[in-house]
Amino acid sequence: MPEMTTGQAIKEALSLCLDSNDTTFIAGEDIGVYGGAFGVTDGLLEKYGHERIKDTPISEDVIAGLAVGAAITGSKPIVEMQFSDFIVNAMDPIVNQAAKLHFMYGGAVNVPMIVRGASGAGTGAAAQHSQSLESWFCHVPGLKVVTPSNPQNAFDLLLASFVDPNPVIFMEHKLIYKLKSEVNLGPMPSDSSELGKSKVIQEGNDITVVSYSNMVNSVISAAKEDSLTDYSIEIIDLLTLAPMDSESVINSVEKTKRLLVCQEAPASSSVGSTLISEVATSRAFKALNQSPELLAGLHSPMPSAKHLETTVIPQEEDIVQKIKEMIENEQ
């Protein structure tokens, strides 16, 4: 298996999408000659030409609306919001149009499109280029929301999103772009059944730690810390946030009796708060031996300075401490 970064794995997936469907195009800001602000689409213009790799003006509203119009007329578009923060300029086409048309028109149309965007902090890009807005889209019926965490699942999930007949918001955390691993470049899947499935990264019995996007990588590192070696930690990567695989989390919590959710986004009305509410109102409630905990970003815009940025985002040591606290408090 070839070794590659997440950025390269996404590019491989995009190539496969373009090869498999003549109606597929990619549109977005600086995706052509420039190769994408994060280099993801580098080289695609040379391979597929201007007809299919479409540099757009800085116009997020029409980039997303373009995808909706193309999707309901037999095309399968993929568009890029350079920084996912810019998606706020495209909320009408995504929320009022893409998410609604299938339902609103009584099932007469499907809107198969992908909106990709670079999300998250850690690069010092400050308040308007660092947000994790994924929960906004989870709140909208009709949308699917996907957050990969490494090269392999980014490749697999982008393909699954491509064969899904619904609009998919695909949030790529900036810090996963350079993660490197071997990737099995499998063929185009025949259906999108991979969407909506979480993955158990590590099995354990003492606590269930759930996360998504780049925070999963922090959780994996935290679990390897010396001070936690005595504990058996189950780690779940949600992968798809809408629809969310809360059933797998509920099953896990029934076994471990403890739940910690870690996320970069602030807690209010978030993925983690929803997940905890689902677990607390499920059959797993009786199994819990203490309150579930949510380790989330501070309720603050993202600062630029490194020492302040790391104050807002939960760090590995915060996760280690929280896991210890939860397990030891009980014993």
Place this chain on the structure above:
Amino acid sequence: MSKENKLELYRMMLLIRLFEEALEEMFSRGLLHGTMHLSIGQEATATGACLALEKKDLITSTHRGHGHCLAKGADPYKMFAELLGREDGYCRGRGGSMHIADLSNGNLGANGIVAGSLTISVGAALSLKMQKIENIVLCFFGDGAVNEGSFHEALNLASLWDLPVLFVCENNQYGMSMASENAVAGGSITQRAESYGIKSVSIDGNDVEEVYETVSKCKEKIKSSGKPMFIESITYRYRGHSKSDRNLYRTSDEINFWKEEKDPLKRFIGKLTEEKVEIDELKKVEVEVKNLIRESVKKALESPESPKTNLEEDSYA
């Protein structure tokens, strides 16, 4: 234009007028849930524009879209059924007045967001171009839409990428209560289109033949040049914005002037009579349309309600 063609324009304008008058009556009898936006007074634009298109040409429509939908070939029965929340409705009762789509006739759907369909029309036109389909997309929107950002983004991209879109601004002079003259800086809507390099023209939107001829010419020009075009069609709505409007922002003199002097149906009947079309022929059309409306309403009222399926599942394809 042949006499048959003219009678078809008349028939369609009358169908739209009577369809919406029937809706008003049903509304006052408490049969309809929700609100609606009537286009009474604007029939010439919808009729002239859609009848100049081919079946495979696409349209996008607005919250005031009954006329566009009918003129693009929709079945009045399925429209009434939709407004009544019946299973036979175009959207099985999920869309209602504001969201009727009729893909089989090239109607990509009515949109409740002002300027919401402009960017969609650009994407649909890109599909046509990439798939080498020689049709156009006609995008209807109102004067209110020209002050939305998506209007500008859509026109800019359609022009840059040479996309086959005919933008048709139905300028009925008010965005809800906001007079267009108080809303459009610079005063000219067509100049805005011209500034994006899009050829544009302003026409009498209550003259059905002028609308038909202009759209026909634009359609051919778009097909030969591959470039978008823009029509401002000046018209007027007699009814309020929606059912809750008290018409505080305009005078009854103004409304009456348009009804008496500029009504598209009256004017066209006058013209047809001048051209020696027999009253009997017009009468025959009228009877046929009235019967169609009556039968459609009756059938829709008798048709089954949309069943309560799993709406959460219906949200996804």
